[in-house]
Amino acid sequence: MLGLLIADENVDSRKQMADLFIEAGYNVIVTNSAANALYGILKKTAQVVVLGGQFDEMTALDLIPLLKKCNRNLSIILVSDNLPLSILRKLRKEGIFYHALKPVRPEDRDEIRQVVQCAFRSLANSVG
Numbered sequence: 001m002l003g004l005l006i007a008d009e010n011v012d013s014r015k016q017m018a019d020l021f022i023e024a025g026y027n028v029i030v031t032n033s034a035a036n037a038l039y040g041i042l043k044k045t046a047q048v049v050v051l052g053g054q055f056d057e058m059t060a061l062d063l064i065p066l067l068k069k070c071n072r073n074l075s076i077i078l079v080s081d082n083l084p085l086s087i088l089r090k091l092r093k094e095g096i097f098y099h100a101l102k103p104v105r106p107e108d109r110d111e112i113r114q115v116v117q118c119a120f121r122s123l124a125n126s127v128g
Helices: 011-023 034-042 060-070 085-094 106-127
Strands: 003-007 027-031 048-052 075-079 098-100
Touching (some): 003 011, 011 048, 034 048, 060 075, 085 098
Parallel strands (some): 048 075, 075 098
16 A cells, blocks of 8 residues: 655644545555654655655754655655745755645645655656
8 A cells, every 4th residue: 555644733734635645545644743754654654755844843854864764765745835945955965755835726736646646656666
């Protein structure tokens, strides 16, 4: 089963994303806790992470290196607004799969859906 972890401190954002990906047929795990995110990755229940810019008093810049140490093949899709370009460059060097702005319109949700699909496809191609 394809495991997708949604980690975001915003309840509405988590619910919106979860509904979108459950409808698309993914096994979705939702958390607002960095500890739960790490646990899901260590237990290999999540292969792709949709990560908000900040949660659990940690920024994505702090959390992404930890997530990648737990699973270097993890695909991380960062969903956030208003990140300075210097921070985005650092996050790209840490190995994020994609950066997207928070979805506002229906076509924004299509972008996130396509990116998640691409991330899983990329993982499948690297394994087999």
